[in-house]
Amino acid sequence: MSNNEVFKALSDPTRREILRLLGLGEMSAGQLTEKFDMTKPSMSHHFAVLKDADLITSRREGQQIIYSLNTTVVQDMVAWMMDFFRHDPNRNNEP
Amino acid sequence: MSNNEVFKALSDPTRREILRLLGLGEMSAGQLTEKFDMTKPSMSHHFAVLKDADLITSRREGQQIIYSLNTTVVQDMVAWMMDFFRHDPNRNNEP
């Protein structure tokens, strides 16, 4: 995964809310769009950004596109963050 | 803390690197600036963004400004992320 793309993806509140909703279970593009006061193309753009960052996956099911959280990448991300901020400057730099 | 400001602050690679360096111990603005191929005003801007997000704190020491990681907010942030992504749709929503 590209850390930068992941952070860029997470920098928008709409996209974080999409991720939160997908954390509760997979949803179609249409169902997700209903939850926001935004046009379908705008939402579609956000889905694309999240997909590029590998934070979500998609599959077609008939006329609908079903989106799911990519839990692997999400967990990698959390692990990366914890490691990133592991050091505690108040404990005189012991590894 | 405002989640949005924190995520916006984290969305830039330069700012993440500043945080990583401060994770190793506090540094002056000048010491930090040396580590990057960027002008002082640009770096100062990044410091301001990180301060607004409450990710770092600063104090004056003579002619220098010393920056430190705000470990409280950083830890809150990690905790928030873990909670945010705690749900696993592949494990049928058991708490």
Next chain:
DNA sequence: TAGACTGTTAGGCAACTGTCTAATTATGTG
């Protein structure tokens, strides 16, 4: 107080982002 040193503020500019409308693609159904 003058000058050097350290850092921030102000203003400008190109590139990027998030939103919209209009058009297009893909699938399902009478």
Next chain:
DNA sequence: CACATAATTAGACAGTTGCCTAACAGTCTA
């Protein structure tokens, strides 16, 4: 096939971001 439904792609546009140079502000020392 013709039409409806679901979603994406294309293009435009305002607002934001990140960088720069120039100017300013605070601190120290002779």
